[in-house]
Amino acid sequence: MTDDIVALVVRQWQAVDPELDTGPMEIIGRINRCAALLQQAEDAPLRSAGLTRPEFDLLGAVRRTARELTPGELARETFSSGAAVTKRLRALQERGLVDRRGDERDRRVAHVRLTDEGRALVDRLLPEQLAYERAVLSGLDDGSRDELGSRLAELLVQLEGRIGGARR
Amino acid sequence: MTDDIVALVVRQWQAVDPELDTGPMEIIGRINRCAALLQQAEDAPLRSAGLTRPEFDLLGAVRRTARELTPGELARETFSSGAAVTKRLRALQERGLVDRRGDERDRRVAHVRLTDEGRALVDRLLPEQLAYERAVLSGLDDGSRDELGSRLAELLVQLEGRIGGARR
DNA sequence: GGCAAATCTTTTACAGGTGTAATACCTGTT
DNA sequence: AACAGGTATTACACCTGTAAAAGATTTGCC
Numbered sequence: 001m002t003d004d005i006v007a008l009v010v011r012q013w014q015a016v017d018p019e020l021d022t023g024p025m026e027i028i029g030r031i032n033r034c035a036a037l038l039q040q041a042e043d044a045p046l047r048s049a050g051l052t053r054p055e056f057d058l059l060g061a062v063r064r065t066a067r068e069l070t071p072g073e074l075a076r077e078t079f080s081s082g083a084a085v086t087k088r089l090r091a092l093q094e095r096g097l098v099d100r101r102g103d104e105r106d107r108r109v110a111h112v113r114l115t116d117e118g119r120a121l122v123d124r125l126l127p128e129q130l131a132y133e134r135a136v137l138s139g140l141d142d143g144s145r146d147e148l149g150s151r152l153a154e155l156l157v158q159l160e161g162r163i164g165g166a167r168r
Numbered sequence: 169m170t171d172d173i174v175a176l177v178v179r180q181w182q183a184v185d186p187e188l189d190t191g192p193m194e195i196i197g198r199i200n201r202c203a204a205l206l207q208q209a210e211d212a213p214l215r216s217a218g219l220t221r222p223e224f225d226l227l228g229a230v231r232r233t234a235r236e237l238t239p240g241e242l243a244r245e246t247f248s249s250g251a252a253v254t255k256r257l258r259a260l261q262e263r264g265l266v267d268r269r270g271d272e273r274d275r276r277v278a279h280v281r282l283t284d285e286g287r288a289l290v291d292r293l294l295p296e297q298l299a300y301e302r303a304v305l306s307g308l309d310d311g312s313r314d315e316l317g318s319r320l321a322e323l324l325v326q327l328e329g330r331i332g333g334a335r336r
Numbered sequence: 337g338g339c340a341a342a343t344c345t346t347t348t349a350c351a352g353g354t355g356t357a358a359t360a361c362c363t364g365t366t
Numbered sequence: 367a368a369c370a371g372g373t374a375t376t377a378c379a380c381c382t383g384t385a386a387a388a389g390a391t392t393t394g395c396c
Contacts (some may be wrong), residue, residue, distance in 0.1 A: 082383095116371055152195065155308060256353095
């Protein structure tokens with residue numbers, strides 16, 4: 001059983017100050033490292049399609065939702081600012097992947113939907129992306145994967161309640 | 169037992185296409201969401217000290233390491249580009265928190281160390297930061313925390329081998 | 337009913353951070 | 367002495383968030 005980076009980092013801190021309660025690092029440090037490593041790896045299939053991950057997240061959010069979404073909903077769904085969503089939408093619209101339609105009742109809001117081309121792109125890319133992710137996770141056996149998923153869900157529920165505030 | 173966001177997202181995808189193997193999302197999606205939520209929350213104590221998280225990570229890496237580090241090592245340690253490290257070092261040096269010293273044997277490399285002020289700042293901030301993180305994690309009982317930490321370590325070892333390539 | 341204030345949604349302006357690629361410099365090798 | 371490889375920095379383009387602005391709707395009050 002070999003140590004991961006975080007275990008090493010924790011030992012370094014303990015050497016600096018044995019009084020330090022490094023417990024949270026074992027969770028939060030590892031989540032951050034995993035996310036950083038995954039982000040580097042996981043974007044490979046996307047780049048070949050000329051998309052960034054935030055762009056793909058946006059397209060995916062529209063694809064998996066039954067009704068059309070507004071820019072504000074997309075911002076909340078993808079954890080980004082409204083301004084970032086506006087810029088991404090313009091870029092995606094110029095590429096013919098999404099379409100904006102104004103609401104006729106309330107002329108402040110817009111509704112975003114995928115073009116046929118946009119939907120086709122997502123439907124082609126997502127299985128590819130999932131296969132890639134499955135390969136990355138193949139080092140864990142089924143039991144570990146399930147256990148990890150469950151514990152992460154538990155944490156995520158806590159974080160959403162504590163931090164995320166209002167959803168939906 | 170309430171569902172987390174990812175469980176909802178997975179159900180949405182299943183409704184779009186029941187053939188889709190959404191397994192990887194249960195892990196990777198959750199890690200990304202947790203990381204995003206944590207990043208929003210976790211930086212509060214840092215901002216009050218006028219530091220960003222990447223800056224704090226850099227200071228922490230220097231603090232916890234016995235010997236001095238070079239900019240290149242810091243880039244690898246903090247998952248950022250060399251250019252970003254150069255800029256951060258200049259900003260931190262202007263604030264009197266770090267010090268650069270050239271190697272006398274090999275004049276390409278520089279060695280970075282903390283000033284007394286920099287070390288004092290890290291030593292004051294880190295316990296604060298850890299207390300904050302402990303509060304964020306307080307919703308999980310000890311058993312879940314340990315289990316989650318272990319599983320994340322297992323995953324991280326896999327990812328380091330598979331993606332990270334050369335460490336140390 | 338009608339007008340103004342408050343609120344909401346989206347977009348624009350601007351400042352700041354990051355990465356890629358080019359540059360400058362150094363070392364060791366042939 | 368030239369060259370290949372390595373290290374740090376600079377130049378530049380891009381993306382992001384905060385804050386301000388523009389446009390539209392609802393609310394409150396007379």
